[in-house]
Amino acid sequence: MIRYFYLFLGLIFINSCTGNYEKNQKRLKEIYGECDNPVDKLKSNKMKYQRCKAKERAGGESLFGLEGDLGDLIRGKNNDVVYQYSVNPFLWNASLEVTKSYPLKIADNMGGFIETDWITNSKNNSQRCLIKIQVLSRDLITTGVNTNFLCEKKDNNTWVSDDVKYVEEEKQITLKILEIASKLSNSPQ
Amino acid sequence: MAISALSAALFSTAANADISVSGSANAVYVDSGGNSQGHIGGGISFSMSTTTDGGVTISTSGQITNDPDSNGGGGNGSGMTALTFGFANGSITVADDVAVPAGTGLVGELVTHADVNMPTHTNDVTIPVDDGSGISGSTTLGDMTIAATYVYDGAHANNIDGGTTTGQGASLTVPLGDMSLVVSSSQMDANGSEDSSAGGALTMTAGGGTLSLGIETTSGDTSATEGEAYSIAYSTTLGGASVGVGYSGFDANSNTSSKTDVTISQSIGGGASIFAEYRNLTGAGVAAEGNSTSESVVAVGTSVSF
Numbered sequence: 418m419i420r421y422f423y424l425f426l427g428l429i430f431i432n433s434c435t436g437n438y439e440k441n442q443k444r445l446k447e448i449y450g451e452c453d454n455p456v457d458k459l460k461s462n463k464m465k466y467q468r469c470k471a472k473e474r475a476g477g478e479s480l481f482g483l484e485g486d487l488g489d490l491i492r493g494k495n496n497d498v499v500y501q502y503s504v505n506p507f508l509w510n511a512s513l514e515v516t517k518s519y520p521l522k523i524a525d526n527m528g529g530f531i532e533t534d535w536i537t538n539s540k541n542n543s544q545r546c547l548i549k550i551q552v553l554s555r556d557l558i559t560t561g562v563n564t565n566f567l568c569e570k571k572d573n574n575t576w577v578s579d580d581v582k583y584v585e586e587e588k589q590i591t592l593k594i595l596e597i598a599s600k601l602s603n604s605p606q
Numbered sequence: 607m608a609i610s611a612l613s614a615a616l617f618s619t620a621a622n623a624d625i626s627v628s629g630s631a632n633a634v635y636v637d638s639g640g641n642s643q644g645h646i647g648g649g650i651s652f653s654m655s656t657t658t659d660g661g662v663t664i665s666t667s668g669q670i671t672n673d674p675d676s677n678g679g680g681g682n683g684s685g686m687t688a689l690t691f692g693f694a695n696g697s698i699t700v701a702d703d704v705a706v707p708a709g710t711g712l713v714g715e716l717v718t719h720a721d722v723n724m725p726t727h728t729n730d731v732t733i734p735v736d737d738g739s740g741i742s743g744s745t746t747l748g749d750m751t752i753a754a755t756y757v758y759d760g761a762h763a764n765n766i767d768g769g770t771t772t773g774q775g776a777s778l779t780v781p782l783g784d785m786s787l788v789v790s791s792s793q794m795d796a797n798g799s800e801d802s803s804a805g806g807a808l809t810m811t812a813g814g815g816t817l818s819l820g821i822e823t824t825s826g827d828t829s830a831t832e833g834e835a836y837s838i839a840y841s842t843t844l845g846g847a848s849v850g851v852g853y854s855g856f857d858a859n860s861n862t863s864s865k866t867d868v869t870i871s872q873s874i875g876g877g878a879s880i881f882a883e884y885r886n887l888t889g890a891g892v893a894a895e896g897n898s899t900s901e902s903v904v905a906v907g908t909s910v911s912f
Contacts, residue, residue, distance in 0.1 A: 438695040441746045445779060448786045448809055448816075455779055455788040455807070456744050456751050461705035461737060464671055464684070467718050468649060471630040471909035474848065474871040474879035556876045559628075559912065588624070 504529035504552040508562050511597035512550045515590060519548070529553065535569075543571040544579070548590060557602055564590045626653045634907025638723035639900025643677040645719055645907065652685075663692035675719060696745030702762050705737035706755045706775030707790035711805030711822030714837035714852030716867040719905035720883035723898055727865075729858035729891030731824050731835040733794050733801040735771055739764040751779040760796060771796040785810040801826030807837075815842025824858070833858025839867075847872045856891055863889030877911040 445454045452459055452469035459466045504526070512531050513524070520534040529552030535545040546568040554561030566583040569576040631648030649672065655665035668685035688701030709732060738760035744753035753776065760771025775792030786809045793802040807820035820837040839852035852867040864887075871881035883905040895901060 438693070438697070438744075438746045438751075441749060441751050444781070445751065445786065455707070455710060455777060455790075456753050458705055458707060458753075460709070462703070463675060463718070464649060464669060465651075467632075467675060468628070468630045468651060468911070470718055471632065471879070472628075472877075472911040474881055474909060475873050475877045475911045554876055558877055560877055585624075 503527065503555065505555055505557050505561055505598075507557050507598040507601045508552045508554070508594065510601055511594045512552060512562065514597050515593050516548060516550065522547075545569055545576065546583075550590070550594070557598060559595060562591055562594050564588075564594070566590065624653075624655050627651070628653070629912040630909060631912075632719075632907055632909035634719045634905050634909075636719055636722060636903065636905040638898070638903045639895065641723055641898045641900065643722070645673075645675055645677060645905075647671070647673040647675070648910075661694070663690075665690045665692065676722065696743060698741070698743040700741050702739045702764060703737055704740040704742045704755050704757060706757060706773055706792035706794065707753065707777040707805075708733050708736040708775065708792045708803045709805065709822060710777065710788055710790040711807050711820030712835060712837050712854055713807050713809075713818040713820035713839045714854040714867060715865065716839060716841075716850045716852040716869045717883040717885045717905070719907065720867075720885040720903040722903065723900065724885070724887050724903055725893040725895050725899045725901060727856075727863065727887060727892055728830055729833065729856055729861045729863055729889075730831055731803075731822050731833055731856050731858050732831055733792065733803050733824055733826070734799075734828055734831070735760045735773075735794050735796045736792065738762050738769070738771060738773075739766075749781045753777045753779075755792075757794070760794070782808075799827040801828050801831075812840070813842070815840055830859050856889070858891065861889070861891035863887065863891035874908075878908060879910075880908045882906045 442454070442456065445456060449455065450473060452466060452473055459469055509526060509529060516531055516533055519536050521531065522534045523530060523532040525531075531548075531550040533548045535547050537545045546566065549565040549567070551563045552561060553563055564587045566586045568579045568581060568583065570579045627650065629648060629650040632645065634645040636643050636645060650670045651667060652669070653665065653667045655663055657663050666686060666689050668683065670681065670683050672681040687703055688699055690697055690699040712731070738757040739762055740755060740757035740759070742753065742755035744751060746752070754774070755776070756774045758767075758772055759765045759769030760773070761769065763769070771794065773792065773794030775790060777788060777790035779786060779788045781787075787806065788809075789804075789806040791802070791804045793800065801824060803822065803824045805820065805822040807818055809816060809818045811817070818837075818839045821834065822837065823834040825832050833856065835854055835856045835858070837852070837854040839850065841848065841850040843849065848869075848871050850867070850869040854865045856863045856865070866886045868884040869881065871879050873879045884902070886902045888901050892901065
């Protein structure tokens with residue numbers, strides 16, 4: 418029996434050279450959620466499954482994000498009420514610090530969103546990149562910031578997406594923000 | 607290039623490997639017919655990966671846990687028992703704890719804490735052993751995803767050619783328009799006792815939520831769990847809360863039983879959530895309740911993800 422299995426694995430290996438595995442996995446996670454993808458079989462490891470579910474549960478709309486709606490229900494609709502939203506100041510200031518060398522297109526401290534203008538390099542005029550940073554949390558937590566790094570390349574004098582995922586760059590930017598935020602939070606006021 | 611300029615400006619590290627740390631903790635009150643206990647614990651997970659020059663991603667993970675799902679308090683380390691090799695169109699895992707795809711059709715089982723201190727479910731439609739040391743792989747063919755697992759030692763002792771519990775299974779996930787169908791088949795031989803399972807589940811969007819329908823069958827030498835189960839689950843959001851309802855009906859060993867699960871959770875920001883779970887297990891295939899067990903269990907608690 419095992420030789421048939423190894424034969425099957427060999428076929429998988431050959432088939433692995435091309436294809437759209439990641440795309441299919443992404444689609445399955447959209448259908449089943451992060452924790453219940455049948456290909457990942459996370460349920461077979463209860464600890465891992467519970468950790469995943471804890472993360473999934475925390476990812477929904479916050480109870481306190483509904484404050485306006487609940488207030489409207491209790492007090493009646495009042496259009497004069499202004500709801501103040503803010504993000505963690507250490508994460509916000511660290512994000513500004515990381516992007517200070519680049520021209521900023523958007524820096525919305527109420528929404529916690531920063532977007533740089535296109536960044537180009539004089540040695541390579543055929544590529545340009547930008548950074549988008551979203552501070553997600555009011556608390557200084559490691560999951561409180563999300564970074565996107567996008568690049569375009571010049572194709573027949575037209576800028577088009579290079580369709581490359583800059584996972585490493587995004588991770589490094591996020592880690593730098595967290596590092597600076599941590600230092601800021603520990604420094605005397 | 608802009609990227610290298612950015613990297614040089616911001617970072618000085620040259621490591622190729624990626625190590626990420628995440629964690630979770632929970633405090634849960636669980637009541638089983640008046641017999642209550644707390645599940646207070648958590649875990650730290652380390653995920654490590656690197657990419658070879660040829661583009662193959664190799665990853666593994668380890669955990670330090672402290673009984674997040676029971677009333678005990680003993681910590682332990684686990685993991686580091688699997689290596690996954692990720693390719694452009696699939697992955698292969700060699701591990702001490704791979705599982706064959708059994709239980710695919712039991713989509714109605716939703717709770718993670720409200721499953722303790724219940725009477726024994728004697729006609730559960732499952733195979734007695736479904737994991738062990740082995741190898742698994744998955745790949746895609748068009749829009750389909752195929753996964754296969756071979757367990758060569760159900761004792762988790764990595765005895766490649768001498769394991770007394772062995773088995774194999776395969777699953778196929780197929781998109782059907784807006785729906786997704788997964789079917790699986792598994793066979794295990796535990797010291798000469800042979801059991802097999804086959805299952806399928808259809809998942810679709812319905813009424814603003816997700817509806818799953820499943821069927822699971824088992825056959826073989828373990829007569830107590832030989833039979834079939836039908837399962838259904840529906841999950842949706844109400845306001846900001848996530849709500850799930852699941853039902854599974856079992857007909858095995860000439861007995862019937864049913865399991866009903868209800869879950870509700872609400873994010874409270876900062877990676878934290880509050881949740882409640884309920885499970886009811888009843889029928890002729892369920893042992894009699896004892897002093898410390900109940901057919902209905904409720905769990906209420908909070909979990910934090912770091």
